[in-house]
Amino acid sequence: xxxxxxxxxxxxxxxxxxxxxxxxxxxxxxxxxxxxxxxxxxxxxxxxxxxxxxxxxxxxxxxxxxxxxxxxxxxxxxxxxxxxxxxxxxxxxxxxxxxxxxxxxxxxxxxxxxxxxxxxxxxxxxxxxxxxxxxxxxxxxxxxxxxxxxxxxxxxxxxxxxxxxxxxxxxxxxxxxxxxxxxxxxxxxxxxxxxxxxxxxxxxxxxxxxxxxxxxxxxxxxxxxxxxxxxxxxxxxxxxxxxxxxxxxxxxxxxxxxxxxxxxxxxxxxxxxxxxxxxxxxxxxxxxxxxxxxxxxxxxxxxxxxxxxxxxxxxxxxxxxxxxxxxxxxxxxxxxxxxxxxxxxxxxxxxxxxxxxxxxxxxxxxxxxxxxxxxxxxxxxxxxxxxxxxxxxxxxxxxxxxxxxxxxxxxxxxxxxxxxxxxxxxxxxxxxxxxxxxxxxxxxxxxxxxxxxxxxxxxxxxxxxxxxxxxxxxxxxxxxxxxxxxxxxxxxxxxxxxxxxxxxxxxxxxxxxxxxxxxxxxxxxxxxxxxxxxxxxxxxxxxxxxxxxxxxxxxxxxxxxxxxxxxxxxxxxxxxxxxxxxxxxxxxxxxxxxxxxxxxxxxxxxxxxxxxxxxxxxxxxxxxxxxxxxxxxxxxxxxxxxxxxxxxxxxx
Amino acid sequence: xxxxxxxxxxxxxxxxxxxxxxxxxxxxxxxxxxxxxxxxxxxxxxxxxxxxxxxxxxxxxxxxxxxxxxxxxxxxxxxxxxxxxxxxxxxxxxxxxxxxxxxxxxxxxxxxxxxxxxxxxxxxxxxxxxxxxxxx
Numbered sequence: 001x002x003x004x005x006x007x008x009x010x011x012x013x014x015x016x017x018x019x020x021x022x023x024x025x026x027x028x029x030x031x032x033x034x035x036x037x038x039x040x041x042x043x044x045x046x047x048x049x050x051x052x053x054x055x056x057x058x059x060x061x062x063x064x065x066x067x068x069x070x071x072x073x074x075x076x077x078x079x080x081x082x083x084x085x086x087x088x089x090x091x092x093x094x095x096x097x098x099x100x101x102x103x104x105x106x107x108x109x110x111x112x113x114x115x116x117x118x119x120x121x122x123x124x125x126x127x128x129x130x131x132x133x134x135x136x137x138x139x140x141x142x143x144x145x146x147x148x149x150x151x152x153x154x155x156x157x158x159x160x161x162x163x164x165x166x167x168x169x170x171x172x173x174x175x176x177x178x179x180x181x182x183x184x185x186x187x188x189x190x191x192x193x194x195x196x197x198x199x200x201x202x203x204x205x206x207x208x209x210x211x212x213x214x215x216x217x218x219x220x221x222x223x224x225x226x227x228x229x230x231x232x233x234x235x236x237x238x239x240x241x242x243x244x245x246x247x248x249x250x251x252x253x254x255x256x257x258x259x260x261x262x263x264x265x266x267x268x269x270x271x272x273x274x275x276x277x278x279x280x281x282x283x284x285x286x287x288x289x290x291x292x293x294x295x296x297x298x299x300x301x302x303x304x305x306x307x308x309x310x311x312x313x314x315x316x317x318x319x320x321x322x323x324x325x326x327x328x329x330x331x332x333x334x335x336x337x338x339x340x341x342x343x344x345x346x347x348x349x350x351x352x353x354x355x356x357x358x359x360x361x362x363x364x365x366x367x368x369x370x371x372x373x374x375x376x377x378x379x380x381x382x383x384x385x386x387x388x389x390x391x392x393x394x395x396x397x398x399x400x401x402x403x404x405x406x407x408x409x410x411x412x413x414x415x416x417x418x419x420x421x422x423x424x425x426x427x428x429x430x431x432x433x434x435x436x437x438x439x440x441x442x443x444x445x446x447x448x449x450x451x452x453x454x455x456x457x458x459x460x461x462x463x464x465x466x467x468x469x470x471x472x473x474x475x476x477x478x479x480x481x482x483x484x485x486x487x488x489x490x491x492x493x494x495x496x497x498x499x500x501x502x503x504x505x506x507x508x509x510x511x512x513x514x515x516x517x518x519x520x521x522x523x524x525x526x527x528x529x530x531x532x533x534x535x536x537x538x539x540x541x542x543x544x545x546x547x548x549x550x551x552x553x554x555x556x557x558x559x560x561x562x563x564x565x566x567x568x569x570x571x572x573x574x575x576x577x578x579x580x581x582x583x584x585x586x587x588x589x590x591x592x593x594x595x596x597x598x599x600x601x602x603x604x605x606x607x608x609x610x611x612x613x614x615x616x617x618x619x620x621x622x623x624x625x626x627x628x629x630x631x632x633x634x635x636x637x638x639x640x641x642x643x644x645x646x647x648x649x650x651x652x
Numbered sequence: 653x654x655x656x657x658x659x660x661x662x663x664x665x666x667x668x669x670x671x672x673x674x675x676x677x678x679x680x681x682x683x684x685x686x687x688x689x690x691x692x693x694x695x696x697x698x699x700x701x702x703x704x705x706x707x708x709x710x711x712x713x714x715x716x717x718x719x720x721x722x723x724x725x726x727x728x729x730x731x732x733x734x735x736x737x738x739x740x741x742x743x744x745x746x747x748x749x750x751x752x753x754x755x756x757x758x759x760x761x762x763x764x765x766x767x768x769x770x771x772x773x774x775x776x777x778x779x780x781x782x783x784x785x786x787x788x
Contacts, residue, residue: 232740379685389677585743607718
């Protein structure tokens with residue numbers, strides 16, 4: 001099967017090269033047959049890469065240790081599911097996955113845009129991006145490369161990667177990263193062809209939203225994985241690899257908002273191109289950071305040869321895209337101007353600037369060690385305090401804008417408009433603030449953050465309420481009215497749901513980062529300690545032994561005002577398997593999770609007499625973060641759900 | 653002109669504020685990333701100063717008693733320092749791994765760390781050499 005896989009990859013590379021050539025010619029000459037041929041080439045590439053991925057999965061599942069990739073990432077005792085997910089555990093496999101996901105997107109685009117006059121331009125750009133990744137897997141990091149020596153056992157997969165979140169988080173993130181390529185291709189095709197209307201935005205908006213949704217979900221799944229598996233009590237550490245995925249998310253969020261201005265007002269055209277190029281650049285940069293090991297991270301990297309190639313590719317992207325943009329610059333003038341600073345346009349503009357500023361400061365913080373080494377010869381890191389100092393104020397203003405943007409009027413807001421829309425949210429803001437002060441909360445950041453969340457939630461509520469009132473006045477019952485309201489204007493009301501999800505997320509992040517209580521205790525059997533509203537009683541250590549691991553689990557009864565509410569078992573395990581001796585320990589945290597707080601127990605040490613050292617954390621409202629993620633995905637899905645056919649809409 | 657000015661002024665203010673945040677953030681959180689050798693060269697200037705140091709955990713040096721903080725020795729070439737740390741120990745922290753600690757060195761030449769990271773060798777594969785070594 002490995003020969004078949006290699007052949008499929010090589011063929012993909014050459015067919016893509018062919019498609020690039022004929023698409024370019026078709027774009028210049030308008031030759032329809034050539035355009036079609038280029039598109040068909042890309043369809044066949046998608047098929048070939050499906051074959052290649054299947055081959056690699058087959059080799060991983062059947063454990064063909066003659067292949068380097070298989071030997072390095074699997075072992076005989078690895079369950080089937082993790083043999084499959086080993087596809088993205090290593091470098092070559094990840095790059096194959098990148099190309100594969102891209103080819104699926106491309107096939108979808110080719111099938112949907114066959115009749116568009118700009119299709120060959122779009123295809124040519126997509127070919128160029130695909131070629132880069134196909135070149136890497138065909139010539140630099142061959143997933144089907146031979147190991148060279150005969151081995152009876154593979155190196156295995158790190159136990160902390162054997163987790164359901166780790167199985168889905170990378171793919172989710174990749175679907176997001178890779179998807180950015182599609183709007184980028186549409187944008188560049190518009191620049192190349194000179195068809196600079198908003199057609200390219202209409203054609204690519206949903207792909208942008210789709211990728212954004214996957215980026216969001218991927219980031220949160222990664223955070224959840226870190227929270228459950230890394231066992232330090234938190235979910236986000238401003239690690240370079242985390243930042244790498246966060247940056248394109250920030251600029252993609254800015255882009256999703258500013259395209260609305262271009263659609264409605266034909267403004268910000270150049271700006272949108274800049275955002276799009278930036279987002280694509282950041283998604284490649286993210287892959288580069290994760291894959292090249294240029295910045296050291298908790299997730300350590302391969303020191304591989306692909307660093308310089310990536311760097312070259314990124315420089316080409318920037319030079320090519322921005323010179324093209326400069327060339328078309330005069331055709332991208334806005335048709336309208338900003339009239340007033342109190343308008344929806346300027347709320348969006350400030351939203352954009354702040355998102356970009358946030359992306360830039362994360363970028364700066366991430367590459368700071370490289371910059372400082374280049375300029376001063378000394379490696380200087382900036383830690384989480386840097387990101388918090390910069391990020392928190394920007395984040396708070398963005399939340400404020402999230403409340404203002406949807407309600408303020410276009411062009412120029414009148415006093416009447418402001419009064420009509422903002423009196424209620426402002427009252428809610430003050431009410432939340434006062435209530436929290438009365439309950440004794442003193443943390444200024446938390447006070448502002450929660451009050452702003454109240455502000456935004458009430459604007460969303462107001463918008464729903466108004467929409468509903470119009471419908472119920474016509475005699476629809478409330479539930480039906482709600483259903484129809486969302487159905488008829490999915491982008492708008494789906495967008496509001498996303499905003500609500502963000503509110504939940506922000507509440508969770510604020511509470512869980514500012515109000516953690518933690519304790520480290522040494523306990524003998526029968527000892528107890530209290531943490532917040534809970535009392536924890538240590539019931540003793542159990543010894544675990546099975547085929548895969550040896551370990552200890554400590555039994556804890558959780559009591560709340562004298563009543564036993566749960567029993568949890570933090571564990572410390574030693575994996576038996578020989579193939580991956582370097583990493584054989586795994587601390588499995590125990591969690592009792594409610595919407596009020598998470599009780600998080602880490603078993604640090606067990607001694608021979610059965611005493612334990614335990615670190616316990618009470619993290620408030622972490623579940624709100626995950627709930628916010630679910631709501632965001634729901635809202636985004638509604639916003640991009642295809643509109644029904646006209647005929648049905650009338651009969652509905 | 654007046655209309656434009658209305659935008660330019662707030663934009664300049666925002667740009668200024670953000671630059672100031674970035675500057676303040678860098679100033680307050682910057683940490684030199686050095687090796688054990690560089691750390692010891694800077695003694696005594698470096699006493700009490702917050703730094704991040706990388707090195708390899710010396711085989712057999714890890715002491716982790718229930719009631720005490722974690723102690724180990726970190727080496728880099730010929731130079732060594734003793735490290736003391738209170739906090740969550742990463743699973744992959746063991747003899748021979750590359751560790752990164754952040755904290756400061758006290759006058760009795762013990763490095764008191766408030767952050768401990770260990771480099772994870774298999775998140776992404778490193779090289780075949782590692783594999784071969786494991787076999788042999």
